[in-house]
Amino acid sequence: MEHLHLEYDVDGNNFVSAGQATENVKFCLKGLGVNPQDIRRIAIAMYEGEINMVIHANGGKAIADIYLDKIVVQLIDSGEGIANIEQAMQPGFSTATEDIRSLGFGAGMGLPNMKKYTDDFAIESTLGVGTKITLTVKF
């Protein structure tokens, strides 16, 4: 296998289905025999990203490219964008509503978690245009 390319639409109106793309990617990585610790790292980071897209950006696209030595996941949304990325990266900072907190999310750990669990984390955001996050985990 040289390269496996997977694309998913993340439904912004369906909190129940959030995480399905990550589950699929996790399943593929298991099948490929990737180290369970590495699978868990990308699964947590991608899942946080999926949840973020659902609760903050009305959904988006999740694209995973699996290579022999790494996985690269791109999470692209057309949401309102992040005004201050530095602030959003602070553990505990969140703009989530009480409704979202009551669902168990919105603790302000999403972006810090994505950075913590990946080998490379990149975020680009433009107000009114959207946000693109790129996560890389090396095997």
Next chain:
Amino acid sequence: MTIEQVAQILNAEFVCCEENKHNEVHSACGSDMMSDVLAYVKDQSVLITGLCNPQVVRTAEMMDMVCIVFVRGKRPSDEAIALAQQKGLVMMTTQHRMFSACGLLYSAGLIAGESC
């Protein structure tokens, strides 16, 4: 201890996947915030929570957990049960509150485990 012993200690009722009750578990984590579970948990096999939506199952699945205990007599939603059944994840519900449930399991030998 086994998942069955967890159920006995907490006087809990199985909600689904009871057939997997003989699996061994060594450590646990208690939280209602899934973000915190994703942030701080490593290698724990039991999730103790009062949150009942399907994302509890997804969070447990991402963390490779094998058992979810719902405290305060809560019952997970049908969607959450269906998802857990797909994955063979054991669910049980206990009348104990979070603090008591954690204390009972800790006293019985279940550990907090290593955090990230």
